[in-house]
Amino acid sequence: xEATVIRTGTEGKTWGGGNDxxxxxxxxxxxxxFIVSDALTFxxxxxxxxxxxxxxxxxxxxxxxxxxxxxxLHGVDAPMYYVAFMxxxxxxxxxxxxxxxxxxxxxxxxxxxxxxxxxxxxxAIFVGSQAWExxxxxxxxxxxxxxxxxxxxQFVDGEGERVAIAxxxxxxxxxxxxxQRNTGIWFSDNETLPEYTIEEVKAGFAAxxxxxxxxxxxxxxxxxxxxxxxxxxxxxxTEAIGVVQGANLTENEYGPPLFADxxxxxxxxxxxHVFSGVIINIIIFFNVILGTYERRGSYEMVEKVGLYWxxxxxxxxxxxxxxxxx
Amino acid sequence: MAHSTTHxxxxxxxxxxxxxxxxxxxxAVEVFLGIVKxxxxxxxxxxxxxxxxxIFIILTLYKAYYIAWAFMHLEGESTGLxxxxxxxxxxxxxxxxxxxxxxxxxxxxxxxxxHVAWDF
Numbered sequence: 001x002e003a004t005v006i007r008t009g010t011e012g013k014t015w016g017g018g019n020d021x022x023x024x025x026x027x028x029x030x031x032x033x034f035i036v037s038d039a040l041t042f043x044x045x046x047x048x049x050x051x052x053x054x055x056x057x058x059x060x061x062x063x064x065x066x067x068x069x070x071x072x073l074h075g076v077d078a079p080m081y082y083v084a085f086m087x088x089x090x091x092x093x094x095x096x097x098x099x100x101x102x103x104x105x106x107x108x109x110x111x112x113x114x115x116x117x118x119x120x121x122x123x124a125i126f127v128g129s130q131a132w133e134x135x136x137x138x139x140x141x142x143x144x145x146x147x148x149x150x151x152x153x154q155f156v157d158g159e160g161e162r163v164a165i166a167x168x169x170x171x172x173x174x175x176x177x178x179x180q181r182n183t184g185i186w187f188s189d190n191e192t193l194p195e196y197t198i199e200e201v202k203a204g205f206a207a208x209x210x211x212x213x214x215x216x217x218x219x220x221x222x223x224x225x226x227x228x229x230x231x232x233x234x235x236x237x238t239e240a241i242g243v244v245q246g247a248n249l250t251e252n253e254y255g256p257p258l259f260a261d262x263x264x265x266x267x268x269x270x271x272x273h274v275f276s277g278v279i280i281n282i283i284i285f286f287n288v289i290l291g292t293y294e295r296r297g298s299y300e301m302v303e304k305v306g307l308y309w310x311x312x313x314x315x316x317x318x319x320x321x322x323x324x325x326x
Numbered sequence: 327m328a329h330s331t332t333h334x335x336x337x338x339x340x341x342x343x344x345x346x347x348x349x350x351x352x353x354a355v356e357v358f359l360g361i362v363k364x365x366x367x368x369x370x371x372x373x374x375x376x377x378x379x380x381i382f383i384i385l386t387l388y389k390a391y392y393i394a395w396a397f398m399h400l401e402g403e404s405t406g407l408x409x410x411x412x413x414x415x416x417x418x419x420x421x422x423x424x425x426x427x428x429x430x431x432x433x434x435x436x437x438x439x440x441h442v443a444w445d446f
Binding site for chain 1: 337338339342343345346349350353354356357360361368379382383385386389390393394396397398399403404406407410411414415418419422423426427429430431433434437438445
């Protein structure tokens with residue numbers, strides 16, 4: 001080996017090699033640079049969300065109305081409590097992660113194991129909570145009517161409280177059937193039909209005098225505009241073309257289709273990060289138990305996955321603000 | 327590796343719990359403000375944005391600072407690495423936000439004031 005080394009006379013000097021100006025190991029530095037590039041990806045998503053939000057600044061859905069579910073409290077309006085809980089879980093799992101890193105510096109294998117375990121549990125609870133949020137979001141609660149122009153009309157009673165379509169809809173004889181493959185030669189599959197037809201909604205609306213239409217436009221008080229009874233009937237009869245319940249990528253009952261698209265993409269991309277973070281944490285957890293890092297004499301791997309895990313928390317702090325608060 | 331062997335790490339547990347308490351309190355304040363939405367914060371605007379939203383964003387950056395500095399231990403990294411990470415992200419994100427939000431606002435104005443039919 002010694003014979004192959006070329007001496008340049010610069011050993012020990014700045015350009016002689018072997019010094020590391022950033023004083024970080026290769027792996028840790030690369031984790032940081034990965035985090036920077038990933039942060040820019042998330043920023044791209046959030047900036048695009050901001051763009052669409054500014055574009056529809058007078059008609060964007062109010063997050064408090066959309067995310068108001070809490071487990072075991074059906075029909076109770078609980079805006080944001082659940083997301084706050086999720087945020088808290090993620091922050092706490094960040095704390096246990098940093099405690100694991102700290103214990104690793106002192107080569108305390110038992111403590112690292114315990115804290116890594118708690119971190120994994122926290123991550124799993126978070127991913128589960130997100131799945132539950134998605135379920136509520138996709139299922140929807142009140143339902144709405146779509147218009148020619150691609151807008152959403154929601155229903156309220158005289159006091160401005162939201163009314164579900166199911167509460168006033170008329171029961172008309174079924175006229176529309178979802179076609180299946182076996183009913184046509186070239187036919188593959190029909191789209192899923194909404195539970196009620198627009199005719200049923202119109203008939204039910206006409207029969208219930210106290211139901212009004214709420215458009216998605218904000219009035220000067222920052223509330224959604226509620227139309228008078230006459231305007232409501234007029235609007236429903238001239239513009240309404242379909243019924244939407246819940247959300248998918250093409251339409252949703254909350255507002256512009258982009259709202260649901262961004263919800264799925266941003267929280268989905270973040271959820272994917274949490275999920276992969278949990279997987280990586282599990283791998284490192286087993287390595288800790290097996291004593292890999294004990295033998296290696298350094299728990300730096302725990303520190304590296306810790307960086308990733310904190311980054312996931314960091315992103316959530318921003319997603320929480322821009323999706324649920326602002 | 328050199329990092330963990332050359333100098334001793336004193337335990338940071340106290341600081342970790344302090345930062346945890348801080349982050350929890352800030353989150354609680356955010357949620358409280360988000361639910362109550364005090365009128366004077368909603369009605370007052372500064373630079374075309376509600377005061378309430380300014381508070382949310384500033385508190386978010388405050389939390390992000392603590393997560394990055396204390397949890398991700400940026401405060402202990404060399405100045406070069408810290409700047410390579412923070413400045414790069416910060417400048418690019420500010421630029422991106424400025425361009426896209428300005429453009430979004432412009433398109434909103436076009437839809438609102440010009441003769442572009444979008445609701446038919």
